[in-house]
Amino acid sequence: MKFGFIVPNASAEQVLELAEEIEANGWDGFFYWDGIGGGSGDMNVFDPWAILAAAAVRTERITLGAMIFPLSRRRPWVVARQALTVDHLSNGRLVIPVGLGAVDDGGFSKVHPEVTDRKQRAALLDETLDILDLAWKGESFSFAGAHYQLDDIRFVPKPIQQPRIPIWVVGSWPRPKSMARAARWDGIVPSISTDPFRQPSPPEIEAIGGWLREHRTSDGPYDIVLEGVSPGADAEWVANTLQSLADAGATWWIESRWEAPNDYDVLLKRIRQGPPRP
Numbered sequence: 001m002k003f004g005f006i007v008p009n010a011s012a013e014q015v016l017e018l019a020e021e022i023e024a025n026g027w028d029g030f031f032y033w034d035g036i037g038g039g040s041g042d043m044n045v046f047d048p049w050a051i052l053a054a055a056a057v058r059t060e061r062i063t064l065g066a067m068i069f070p071l072s073r074r075r076p077w078v079v080a081r082q083a084l085t086v087d088h089l090s091n092g093r094l095v096i097p098v099g100l101g102a103v104d105d106g107g108f109s110k111v112h113p114e115v116t117d118r119k120q121r122a123a124l125l126d127e128t129l130d131i132l133d134l135a136w137k138g139e140s141f142s143f144a145g146a147h148y149q150l151d152d153i154r155f156v157p158k159p160i161q162q163p164r165i166p167i168w169v170v171g172s173w174p175r176p177k178s179m180a181r182a183a184r185w186d187g188i189v190p191s192i193s194t195d196p197f198r199q200p201s202p203p204e205i206e207a208i209g210g211w212l213r214e215h216r217t218s219d220g221p222y223d224i225v226l227e228g229v230s231p232g233a234d235a236e237w238v239a240n241t242l243q244s245l246a247d248a249g250a251t252w253w254i255e256s257r258w259e260a261p262n263d264y265d266v267l268l269k270r271i272r273q274g275p276p277r278p
Contacts, residue, residue, distance in 0.1 A: 001246040003275030004029030004254040019055040029063035056090035070101020072124035080135035092160035099170030187223030202248035209249035225252040232273035
């Protein structure tokens, strides 16, 4: 199992300082987030692509990403170029977690005309992912979708990562359409359809993994990514909780400390305690 850490709120320089601390203290990934506004006004919201580009040149080893990119809000050809840039700046350390996103993320409902209908956002996400996959092949292509059209366009250079920059997709278990979308790509951030804020149990992770093995068309590497909060130094919790999640098939644990987003010292202390490795 690998271990990442989301930095939810800090100044721009502090975010980068924490990215360096994450690398220095044995974590495997640094993650930011992609939002429009802070809602109540107490959350700093920087552009995630700018943050990831800066983190790419301030770190050497760790995976970089944002939890999550709601791609229906972004033009796919712009995302293709931004991702290529960070992929090259980081020497192939970018991952792109994607999903429909929340319509109440502190700003989304206040800007127009953004698409809020779930089915429309899903269609935009699917077309965007198809375009990204074509763009990163480095060959000329055209695309004729219901929402986006591209005519004989080519994106160069190719990504350092091949066959593409990895894409993790939020999958709502056990909804077939949502799971099928996640199965097409390189990883799943599983969400339980009846209770999206509950962490999947080990039996559910086993069931998700079994479903994916049956429905995936590629035998390439695939990640099952969990988010949660772990104690800093608790061998019993690691043995009784985290190990069972890893044994069930989870490959990433992303530390997601949204309960104390404004406390830099709290985040720094937890980062320096290191990941909860079994």
